[in-house]
Amino acid sequence: MESTLGQYLPVFALLVLAALFASLSFGASRLLAPRRPNDKKLAPYECGIIPAKDTPERFPVRFFLIAMIFIVFDIEIIFFYPYAIIHRGLGMFGLIALLIFTAAVFESFVYLVSNGALDWGPIKKARLLSPAVSAERTTTSTVRKVGLEGRYVPPTSPMPDAPEEAA
Amino acid sequence: MAGLTNTLAGLDPLFLNGVTLEVLIIVLVKVVISFGVLLVSVMLMVWFERKLVSDMQNRIGPNRAGPWGILQTLADGIKLFFKEDLQPDSSDPFVFKLAPYLSLIPAFLTFAIIPIGGNFSDPSDPSKTGIITLPDWLGGESTYLQLADPPVGVLLFLAMSSIAVYGVMLAGWASGSKYPLLGSVRASAQMVSYEAALGLSLATIFLQSRSLSTHDIVADQAGAGWLGIIPHWNVIVTGFVPFVVFLIAATAELNRPPFDLVEAEQELVGGFHTEYSSIRFAMFFLAEFMNTVTLSAIMVTLFFGGPAGPILWDGVAWLWPILWFLLKLFVFLFTFVWFRATLPRFRYDQLMDLGWKVLIPISLGWFLFLAGRNVVDDRWPNTNGSLFSVEVLILLGITIAILTVGALLLYSAIRNAAEKRELEEVTF
Numbered sequence: 138m139e140s141t142l143g144q145y146l147p148v149f150a151l152l153v154l155a156a157l158f159a160s161l162s163f164g165a166s167r168l169l170a171p172r173r174p175n176d177k178k179l180a181p182y183e184c185g186i187i188p189a190k191d192t193p194e195r196f197p198v199r200f201f202l203i204a205m206i207f208i209v210f211d212i213e214i215i216f217f218y219p220y221a222i223i224h225r226g227l228g229m230f231g232l233i234a235l236l237i238f239t240a241a242v243f244e245s246f247v248y249l250v251s252n253g254a255l256d257w258g259p260i261k262k263a264r265l266l267s268p269a270v271s272a273e274r275t276t277t278s279t280v281r282k283v284g285l286e287g288r289y290v291p292p293t294s295p296m297p298d299a300p301e302e303a304a
Numbered sequence: 305m306a307g308l309t310n311t312l313a314g315l316d317p318l319f320l321n322g323v324t325l326e327v328l329i330i331v332l333v334k335v336v337i338s339f340g341v342l343l344v345s346v347m348l349m350v351w352f353e354r355k356l357v358s359d360m361q362n363r364i365g366p367n368r369a370g371p372w373g374i375l376q377t378l379a380d381g382i383k384l385f386f387k388e389d390l391q392p393d394s395s396d397p398f399v400f401k402l403a404p405y406l407s408l409i410p411a412f413l414t415f416a417i418i419p420i421g422g423n424f425s426d427p428s429d430p431s432k433t434g435i436i437t438l439p440d441w442l443g444g445e446s447t448y449l450q451l452a453d454p455p456v457g458v459l460l461f462l463a464m465s466s467i468a469v470y471g472v473m474l475a476g477w478a479s480g481s482k483y484p485l486l487g488s489v490r491a492s493a494q495m496v497s498y499e500a501a502l503g504l505s506l507a508t509i510f511l512q513s514r515s516l517s518t519h520d521i522v523a524d525q526a527g528a529g530w531l532g533i534i535p536h537w538n539v540i541v542t543g544f545v546p547f548v549v550f551l552i553a554a555t556a557e558l559n560r561p562p563f564d565l566v567e568a569e570q571e572l573v574g575g576f577h578t579e580y581s582s583i584r585f586a587m588f589f590l591a592e593f594m595n596t597v598t599l600s601a602i603m604v605t606l607f608f609g610g611p612a613g614p615i616l617w618d619g620v621a622w623l624w625p626i627l628w629f630l631l632k633l634f635v636f637l638f639t640f641v642w643f644r645a646t647l648p649r650f651r652y653d654q655l656m657d658l659g660w661k662v663l664i665p666i667s668l669g670w671f672l673f674l675a676g677r678n679v680v681d682d683r684w685p686n687t688n689g690s691l692f693s694v695e696v697l698i699l700l701g702i703t704i705a706i707l708t709v710g711a712l713l714l715y716s717a718i719r720n721a722a723e724k725r726e727l728e729e730v731t732f
Binding site: 143144145146147148150151152154155156158159160162163165166167169170171172173174178179180181182183184188191192193196197199200203204207210211214215217218220221222223224225228229231232235236239242243246247248250251252253255256257 | 316318319322323331332334335336338339384385386387388389390391392393394401404405408409412413415416451452453454455459460479480481482483485486489490492493496497499500503504507508510511514515516573578579582583584586587652653656657660661664665668671672675676678679682683706710713714716717718720721722724725
């Protein structure tokens with residue numbers, strides 16, 4: 138058993154060396170680099186624009202969803218590894234068990250996909266003509282004007298005029 | 305005989321008799337050498353990438369520091385030591401300082417499991433299973449030309465690539481700034497998505513090699529394959545598909561073009577390390593390129609037989625495997641740079657669709673197919689010498705049926721999701 142743990146000795150030594158390298162570099166930079174902070178340097182970087190809002194503490198829930206789906210899948214994938222190592226010994230029994238397990242994994246995957254959990258971005262099969270662009274492309278329909286004139290107004294909006302009538 | 309037992313146990317013979325002072329010194333020397341090799345390889349890789357990309361774009365590229373600008377990276381690194389290290393007011397001080405460590409250290413550790421040399425040509429001969437015996441004036445110990453060979457070596461690689469996600473995520477979150485936060489959630493989602501595909505394509509390797517130890521996987525690929533000419537490498541034995549999936553997933557895992565959405569300059573400034581300057585930025589940069597080198601080395605190890613190759617001249621027999629390894633590594637490094645110079649960046653939804661809806665189902669199906677083939681092959685060995693026995697044809701039929709059902713299910717699920725979204729009129 139001792140020999141098995143011994144295999145990790147070089148990994149640990151490399152870890153110590155890497156950590157030492159990083160911290161020594163930071164130390165050296167602390168000694169060598171100038172320190173002249175001012176308000177502008179310490180503000181969040183936004184290409185020179187003064188930030189109008191604070192950094193949001195939330196981000197789109199979709200990313201969170203991906204993380205949760207990943208955890209489920211990663212655990213399922215890890216279950217494949219022991220099977221892969223000894224599958225020749227398990228024979229047909231193992232193969233059928235694997236098929237049942239995979240069916241369960243795949244079924245949950247199909248469920249996720251069909252509920253749109255893994256959909257991103259614009260609708261793939263989008264309506265061919267968005268109401269914002271009329272079929273008759275004239276200067277009045279393609280050149281945008283200031284204000285709402287010529288633009289698509291949702292039906293629920295209080296503005297009464299529809300795009301075609303406005304033109 | 306002792307050598308054979310060690311081979312069967314799949315353990316570095318260095319540690320079998322306990323850890324003595326001699327062993328400790330060898331370990332330290334190996335660690336320091338691979339540390340140095342890694343740093344130098346990163347230095348050369350950055351230069352190589354800049355030079356090659358500029359060649360492909362009809363520019364000259366770095367040419368001032370050293371011959372052909374080869375010391376450019378070193379000069380840049382030294383410059384970064386003298387740059388002011390800024391830390392935004394809104395950042396979380398502790399996590400902000402912790403994140404570079406979490407990126408850099410896993411990048412170093414992955415390299416530990418890669419066999420970079422040793423003669424693997426004959427599994428039946430104990431002296432040709434990757435064991436290097438030092439000359440007597442150096443102590444006469446025998447060891448592998450790899451830093452460590454834990455029995456779960458590939459899991460160590462997966463664990464390290466998971467920890468690297470923490471580095472990216474925490475760097476963006478701790479910056480207290482908008483673009484880094486967006487960049488880091490994108491990066492983490494991308495990295496975990498492709499890690500699933502990566503892990504599944506790895507499972508096919510374990511089907512063939514029946515071990516998680518990188519040394520055993522390389523030893524398993526030794527010897528001649530079909531017709532005696534084609535090598536018995538996993539890339540051929542597993543039928544190319546897992547390798548292609550792995551290559552794509554690895555590119556995404558590294559956040560390299562065409563999957564470099566993390567630092568899409570037009571949208572996110574510099575991505576998760578926008579707020580990092582000076583040597584802290586250098587650490588992220590170092591980790592990124594070090595990961596490129598180590599992941600290329602992992603691909604060589606898992607799919608291309610590691611250091612396997614003909615020994616053309618017996619005089620320096622120990623050097624040939626290292627040269628073959630470096631040559632294969634170089635091919636992959638070139639490929640990564642080539643990708644960057646050639647392919648335009650993906651859109652985020654395309655990236656996620658490719659990862660989840662294409663790569664994962666393909667590698668899952670391929671894994672099932674290979675497992676079925678192995679089991680059928682064991683149960684009804686193909687003795688009459690024909691290429692396709694009846695059992696194999698039956699298996700093929702069943703496989704195609706199962707895969708078709710799966711593909712249809714997935715296709716209808718995707719259609720269903722698209723229709724639902726259109727009904728709900730979700731717009732972005």
